[in-house]
Amino acid sequence: MTDRRLPLLAQLRRRMPLVRLGTDPAESGTSLRRSLGVWQLTMISVGATLGTGIFVVLGTAVPLAGPAVWIAFAVAGLAALLSALSYAEMAGSVPVSGSSYSYAYATMGEGVAWVCGWCLVLEYGVSVAAVAVGAGQYVNEALAVFGLGLPPALANPIGVADGLINLPAAALVLLAMLLLVRGAKDSAWANTIMVFVKLAVLLVFVVIAFSAFSLGNFEPLAPMGVAGIAAASSRLFFSYIGFDAASTAGDEATNPRRDLPRAIILSMVIVTAVYILVAIAAIGARPWTEFADDESAFVGILTEITGQPIVALFFSIGAVIAIASVVLTVYYGQTRILYRMAQDGMVPRVFSRVGRRSGTPVAGTVIVGAVVAVVAALIPLGELADATSIGTLFAFALVNLSVILLRRLRPDLDRSYSVPLFPVVPALGIVMCLGLMVSLGCTTWIVFLIWMLVGAALYLGYGRRHSTVGALSDAEYAEAIAAEDPSRR
Template identity: 40%
Template sequence: MNIFRTKPIDSLIEETKNDGGLNKVLGTFGLTMLGIGAIVGTGIFVLTGVAAANYSGPALVISFIIAGIACACSALCYSEFAAMVPVAGSAYTYGYTALGEFWAWIIGWDLVLEYAFAIGTVSIGWSGYMDNILSSFGINLPHSILTTPFEGGIINLPAVCIIAVITFIHVIGVKQSTTVNNIIVVIKLAVVVMFIALGVNHVNTANWHPFMPYGFGGVVQGASVIFFAYIGFDAVSTAAEEVKDPQKDLPRGIILSLIVCTVLYIAVSAILTGMVPYLKFKTTAAPVAFALQSVGYHWGAALVSVGAICGLTSVLIVMMFGQTRVLFAMSRDGLLPKMFGHVNRRTKTPVRSTLLVGVVTSVVAGFLPINIVSELTNIGTLCAFMIVAAAVLVLRKKDPERKRAFKCPWVPTIPILAIVFCAALIYKLPYVTQIRFVIWLILGLIIYFGYGYKHSVITNDVDNKSA
């Protein structure tokens, strides 16, 4: 079995020109907003408090810098591939061209894990914020429709409802979904800037001491936790097939979105830990709103809650976008049933794969508690980042003459740093998460050898030539 057979870049690009391809409507601005939409959300509104209280303390700034460096190295690797292989599928497609079908499947399966569970996690968080907002207006939803059977309820109905809305937005068209995303991103960025403007005058430097209460090991572990905050820039590359000028727009969109979000994260984390002693964040799941309340800005806290809803909504839009495009690419290659690679002629969107993602993630969000659905997201992403970095090194060796509109600088140093940083963050994740990830991979291998290899487009091409 030739499981390491690769797919030529030229044939991949040719496939995108066939009838039934995706609609090219995105430019640099749309891609940058797509990236910011995915990145600024759960991390800044929820995980900052978790990481500060339990791992990093005031050194949360350093944790964000470490996670940001790991992502920056990975982003440069992604940018080289995105400009060179402007095809839907992101890391999955890059792995197919450089490392072969087996590694492509592994990456694709990792991305399925990342996006599906991230959508579930964020929608559950969205449900919690919406319940708080409704409660402030005197509307109290029954506990049974806010919690899962594991928590004594029936179903997390608000989480299911928001996924249904996002699914509908994606079904009707990419242009419509990016327009909604752009509006939401502007709102949540305004809320973040408002927090910075209000909070900077209430920073008490005494709250920064001790700066590193859990030691440097705690800072690194904090980085592995808040790495979730950066997940999303890779979703920009999943839109490659729908970009007007991918050679220029994709690298710009990936890098600009990461720069903007890193600057915001560092500013917010420094102000947050300066406003409130880090241990107080143990008692809240909304640290940004909590900090404003602590200094008397109750109206500001209310606006932050609205911003959090907007932030989480835009994350859901981009995460579902990424998930459907990965499934679309894997289905088109035959590794998953072909029906999910179908593009609707009227909307120019992969409606079937979108509906599949909507149904599966609704079940995850509606019936599983957040601790189960959130643990596996980071490790799947980190693994995919490592494989993409390795793919850059391999393709530079195998095909050095190929034209690269954007070249990752300082190769092999940058890809090697990406691998090392991501491996270190995986090592710092809980042991039980690592075990669950191995089980997920084993399930993926069963599907690949039982279905994917036999139905692969490459396998069928070889069989047809032999006949």
Template identity: 35%
Template sequence: MSTILRKLPPTEATGLRTGARHSLAELYRPADLVVLGLGVMIGAGIFSIAGEQAATTAGPGVIISFMIAGIACLLACLCYAELSSTMPTSGSAYTFTYVIFGEVWAWIIGWALILELQFAAAVVARAWGAIAVGALTNFGLRVPNADLVQDLLVVVILVLLTGIVALGARIGLRALWVMVSAKLLAIGAVIVVGLPHIDVANFGEFYVPPKTLDAAPATVLEIFYGESQAFGWFGVFAAASAIAFAYIGFDIVATSAEETVNARRAVPRGMIRSLVIATVVYLAVALVMIGMVSYTRISEVGPLASAFRAVGEGWMAHVIDAGAVLGLTTVILVLIVGQTRVLFSMARDGLIPHGLASVSRRYHTPTRVTLVIGLVAIVLAEFVPVIQMRELVVIGTLFAFAFVAAGVIVMRRRMPDLERGFRVPLSPLLPALSLVATLWLLVNLRVLTWAWFALWMAFGLVVYLLYGRRHSLLASPQTPARTTPHGRHRR
């Protein structure tokens, strides 16, 4: 038991300088981290999630749902900010857990992050292919054999973005700046064109009387509640759970800490600022959508485009298509970057094959693990029904959120003297509230998702017991000496 609960010393997590065992070059500055966060948090969902949740779950109360979701995610973001400022490492929640709770728990979180990021890249790539085909059709182009074209587009986008990440973080960063700027322009056009068409009467009293649904309970919460409901306050909070998933992604900013200048201060600021900006942008688009058309007339398919058609601005559908394609492109790019950094850290610690931690001398990036991630994403996107299993992305993320919130409380007690560039205010109250909010989101997931997650984690524990436990660098009698990917030792 003591073997699997061995902990990574904080000095080993943070290395010789302010970043974690600097094998990766410093690249990111505060503004870059904000772009990184916006790149992954603002995807195609910004054009649809408000309409979908208003039409089916919360009515005009979806505006309140966005506020609740923003607060819940901000609590988690504050917890990530403190731990990132204490241990600025590419491993993010995996390394935090390694230091605070021990190796087996770190493996569990690392395994959950693999599920989150790898599945997310495949899910978003699949959605990107469908939206790209739809955009071509909307522009009047005839697309023969749409399914085959979609499959080819998925492969093309994953190969292209994997290549960009493998060839160097600086190239990926420049591409990200261009694409994020372009999609923000598209979102700005949505807000500016939609504002004059807002009718205050469409907001009503932000409350729609609750309605019992005929569907059988599917989520953990519905099973305990005994029935499925929509609208009312139950609907507002249920929609908040769905909306919170759109904000998920700020945690990936933490994986860039090792490559960030003055990471102890820059990473917390980058995460918090990107989340606040994303929340404001989502809320602005939601206000425009709900204000233009009554929730009873919102289409569940392409809700924002249909809202603009209803007010005589049908040409905006092309702007929305362009924004959606750009939005998902940046999401895939950042997901590949985040997954690369997490696996790089796990390999560097010996829990997965150490060869994956090699850094290319030419491109100064973990090229080998990047190519593996890209290949796995292609296989998942093409041969696994990832769209139907997309909630696995969410449960992996929320599992990490829970450990990070608990980690802030535990680290304050056990390691009060560690240098922190940021501290969660009102601790342990706010971390405890973050833990409660995370548990709320978890019980709003389907029972089937929990079953698949349990199987994934059980498989992961077998892998750890057969490989990770024995190959961990902490199992070596010379634990304090860490080997960099180029063979040099540090103490």
């Protein structure tokens, strides 16, 4: 238990000493099993990123940028890469589960770390529920082709089209839970298979679209000018959220210092290339003026070219697999973040208990799955889902700041990867994230502030009293800080 005489402000400023990261002095039997190589880690990030966005966002971005939408994808990818490079350096320097929460704890102290961790709970937890709801809709559309569509009462949450419970969404979450309980390696291979399936679906679209390709569709290239490309880039930036998923696997990577940076950067390259290729194929196959904010652009283009309505079924199945991969990988990330926070005493210890057979946090996985399944089944997420964007951007900004601070705190630290053009790249990453946060709506900010107030209450009620760093005496803490930097001894 934390020494109650430690002032709140002093505890909020206490950093997690690097020598204590990855250890849990209070409880044994909480080590995750290292079984993930660079390929599985890359697929985790690709699986979390390449999902619902590409299936719906293209049609809504084309009216903003015109044929230059592929340039907008490249610009958005470059903006996301700024933060991805910072994640790569921090993942190689602080190779533990917890992602930006752990990075903030090691550089900015317990207070900022808690805020960041609470943002990640919002980002990952609500994202799983929101994505599962979208998958549920695609599942029902696919069943409807065979005349097996569920009635509205079983396909929609309360308050939506006579709905009572979204069974497909809840079922998808529970299936992901069963897979994750089996072990990280099994779930990673399942995710890899799903990633290849959705890449194959997109490749089929590209091949068919190029059969009707016309260069004339790219004239004029940018009818809305630079302003249109910028507007589309801001919207498309959120299609890249998810690349950080590999950083939540630090305790299960076989060689985290080497493989985590590689996986994060490689996933960004793969996703950006796919996005640009798909955008070029789509514009080449259909004049940009005919997109008209169409969220089902893929199906429309394929139907026009092939004349076969069966493609709607094909893409519904592909979308379900794509979204299932997102659910699995984001759900995985949520459990590993809570695992790390539990080891630090910030949330109950049950989230860090690891099963002997599976080597995974079984109890935490089941608890998260039960909560998310209920949310996905019963609650229309609405503006709450939009709040995940602001939480994500805030976490990204903190990671960029962590790179700058850790360079100052530990210039001698052995880094397996270093951000190029330091400090320009992380500084630009901070500016980009803050700029996008400011552009979000008022309702999103209100939901975010309410979430932060709830988090502050939970920290004061539990985390402050159970923090492992807060429990250290001044002498113990000073010794731990000195141990992480030999020059201070």
